[in-house]
Amino acid sequence: MALPKAKIDATEARLSGMQIPEGGAGWARAARNDALERLTGMGLPYRRDEYWRFTNPAEFLAPETPRAEIALDAPGFEDTQALRVVFTDGVFDEAASDDLSQEALEIERFADAVTKDIHWVKGLLGVLETAGQDRVDRPLATFNTAFAEDGLVLRATGKVARPVHVEYRRAGEQAEAVLRHMVRIEDGAELTLLESGVGAARLNTGMEVDIADNGAFHHVRMQGRDHERRAATHAFARLGQESTFKSFTLSLNGMMTRNEVVITLKGGDAVAHVAGAALGDGRDFHHDDTVFVTHDAVNCESRQVFKKVLRNGATGVFQGKILVQPDAQKTDGYQISQSLLLDEDANFLAKPELEIYADDVQCSHGSTSGAIDETALFYLKSRGIPEDKAQDLLVLAFVAEALAEIEDEGLAETLREQLAGWLERRR
Amino acid sequence: MLKISDLKVKLEEEDKQILKGVDLEVGAGQVHAIMGPNGSGKSTLSYVLSGRDGYEVTGGSASLEGVDLLDMEPEERAAAGLFLAFQYPVEIPGVGNMTFLRTSYNAQRKARGEDEVSAAEFLKLVREKAKDLKIDAEMLKRPVNVGFSGGEKKRNEILQMAVLEPKMCILDETDSGLDVDAMKLVSDGVNALRSEGRSFLVITHYQRLLDHIVPDVVHIMANGRIVKSGGPELALEVEKNGYADLMDEVQ
Numbered sequence: 001m002a003l004p005k006a007k008i009d010a011t012e013a014r015l016s017g018m019q020i021p022e023g024g025a026g027w028a029r030a031a032r033n034d035a036l037e038r039l040t041g042m043g044l045p046y047r048r049d050e051y052w053r054f055t056n057p058a059e060f061l062a063p064e065t066p067r068a069e070i071a072l073d074a075p076g077f078e079d080t081q082a083l084r085v086v087f088t089d090g091v092f093d094e095a096a097s098d099d100l101s102q103e104a105l106e107i108e109r110f111a112d113a114v115t116k117d118i119h120w121v122k123g124l125l126g127v128l129e130t131a132g133q134d135r136v137d138r139p140l141a142t143f144n145t146a147f148a149e150d151g152l153v154l155r156a157t158g159k160v161a162r163p164v165h166v167e168y169r170r171a172g173e174q175a176e177a178v179l180r181h182m183v184r185i186e187d188g189a190e191l192t193l194l195e196s197g198v199g200a201a202r203l204n205t206g207m208e209v210d211i212a213d214n215g216a217f218h219h220v221r222m223q224g225r226d227h228e229r230r231a232a233t234h235a236f237a238r239l240g241q242e243s244t245f246k247s248f249t250l251s252l253n254g255m256m257t258r259n260e261v262v263i264t265l266k267g268g269d270a271v272a273h274v275a276g277a278a279l280g281d282g283r284d285f286h287h288d289d290t291v292f293v294t295h296d297a298v299n300c301e302s303r304q305v306f307k308k309v310l311r312n313g314a315t316g317v318f319q320g321k322i323l324v325q326p327d328a329q330k331t332d333g334y335q336i337s338q339s340l341l342l343d344e345d346a347n348f349l350a351k352p353e354l355e356i357y358a359d360d361v362q363c364s365h366g367s368t369s370g371a372i373d374e375t376a377l378f379y380l381k382s383r384g385i386p387e388d389k390a391q392d393l394l395v396l397a398f399v400a401e402a403l404a405e406i407e408d409e410g411l412a413e414t415l416r417e418q419l420a421g422w423l424e425r426r427r
Numbered sequence: 428m429l430k431i432s433d434l435k436v437k438l439e440e441e442d443k444q445i446l447k448g449v450d451l452e453v454g455a456g457q458v459h460a461i462m463g464p465n466g467s468g469k470s471t472l473s474y475v476l477s478g479r480d481g482y483e484v485t486g487g488s489a490s491l492e493g494v495d496l497l498d499m500e501p502e503e504r505a506a507a508g509l510f511l512a513f514q515y516p517v518e519i520p521g522v523g524n525m526t527f528l529r530t531s532y533n534a535q536r537k538a539r540g541e542d543e544v545s546a547a548e549f550l551k552l553v554r555e556k557a558k559d560l561k562i563d564a565e566m567l568k569r570p571v572n573v574g575f576s577g578g579e580k581k582r583n584e585i586l587q588m589a590v591l592e593p594k595m596c597i598l599d600e601t602d603s604g605l606d607v608d609a610m611k612l613v614s615d616g617v618n619a620l621r622s623e624g625r626s627f628l629v630i631t632h633y634q635r636l637l638d639h640i641v642p643d644v645v646h647i648m649a650n651g652r653i654v655k656s657g658g659p660e661l662a663l664e665v666e667k668n669g670y671a672d673l674m675d676e677v678q
Binding site for chain 2: 373374375376378379380381382383384385386387389390393394396397398399400401
């Protein structure tokens, strides 16, 4: 089908002057060229795409990178023992990073990996992203495959004791960053990946995660040091038998954030949890969580738990889908998305979907949106707690269910403190 | 301690007068009970005194130790020493009971210009109070009132009272939803907190609570006014003859 002219024009404008990165090996060049070809074929998103009904992609499409002030805020995961890897304006920052070595983990820069002949990387780059285009176009992910120059390539061969912490930093006010992370968790291996920090004035991150049988991948992300953030992120995960994927994102403000997570449960008895809490204050806040979980094996469990707290004209979006394929019997799928609207100006738009082709499954979904519970507020105030503090307590209570999805208590506590600090500063 | 004069209150949203001139004075260390049929305005009185939204004071006054209550925010009234034990204590998932207690305690101290206490000091204080009231320490770890039985919720109210040490306690139908054993436990808790400097206003439908918490004065409230006051024997009279006889007598 021919693309609408507006879309072709926008895509051409955005891509004009952009080059496939130089220097990759033949296989990488092929994968990038293939992505560029697919991207030209599908076009970049525009307002009239159903998948972008609630979020205007214009911020991601402007040919010129928008300017964003370099904001400093409390750093994330400061007290967490982790292997720190820093990217400044989208480029690996060796001086600021720890030595890239860790037991049970092969780790290197994406920029290096694409020049080498690493079997699993060759077999994965763009593969999960391409598979994730089934039913819905995700052109910004394809854009990432075509243009990403740097990122991290991680292969866990055993239980990795220390988390890897990717910290994004920004030096230029008009920097654009396109980063690609590739993760392979081998049979029985385990890895925790943390992400934090300001990426760039405009950030596009992509991640492909391939989890072998019995593997476990934990992902905890903090978005929040950059109020002028324009970020489009994608995570694609493929899960083997009895494997685990858990991802949690805390987002505080940010002008335009779209986090997409696309998961396929390929092996039986696998478990995938995706959760997030987003807090937005102000008309220029827009946060979108878009999740697509495909059950393609028996007896798997998936959970999506998303909470949004919005005020002063902030907008929150949730699009979540559970697709259960004919063979995925005994599926246990759960999806909840809730918003707490602190005033009448805030907006919450939700599109929960179930598509089920197996007959012996348990799937539930719910979406609610409501104001603060006045009775609870009065109860707290009647005990001497001032109104603003009482409201903060109820906000923390509201997001608690999402935070409970983080398996590591220490990390959950870190995020809780981050959240409490943010609330305090907003008063 | 508590002085209410000719208090008139209507609902904010509709033109409905609930309290039509309530006069009441509770002395230091005294326990007063208010009884009355449904819709007489008993609970409204407790909400208005503690500052809940939705009511409009159209006349009269209410003061605690000479300080005007009606101009204050609910949290200011609490810091001034007023405490309302709720008929239906609110469940707050995600907020630990201990956090709730400590936040309340420190907020009141701060409002009074006193130093806040550390988590460790506070833990010690709460454990002692809980022990005195025979409250399981496990209850402190759970989210506020979530999954608590009716009895546990009411005992949690009493624990808050014990920790916050208010001067004036209003108990709004504390006996509702309690079986005999739970009522006894809660009453024992209240009695343990009775002291010369602390007064109680016990709102109840039934006389049975007053067997356990023996009041100095009993008031009968009807149609937005206190229509009769007397000693504990008045409660027995109501129990025996019901409110209807009493209403006839008053009219």
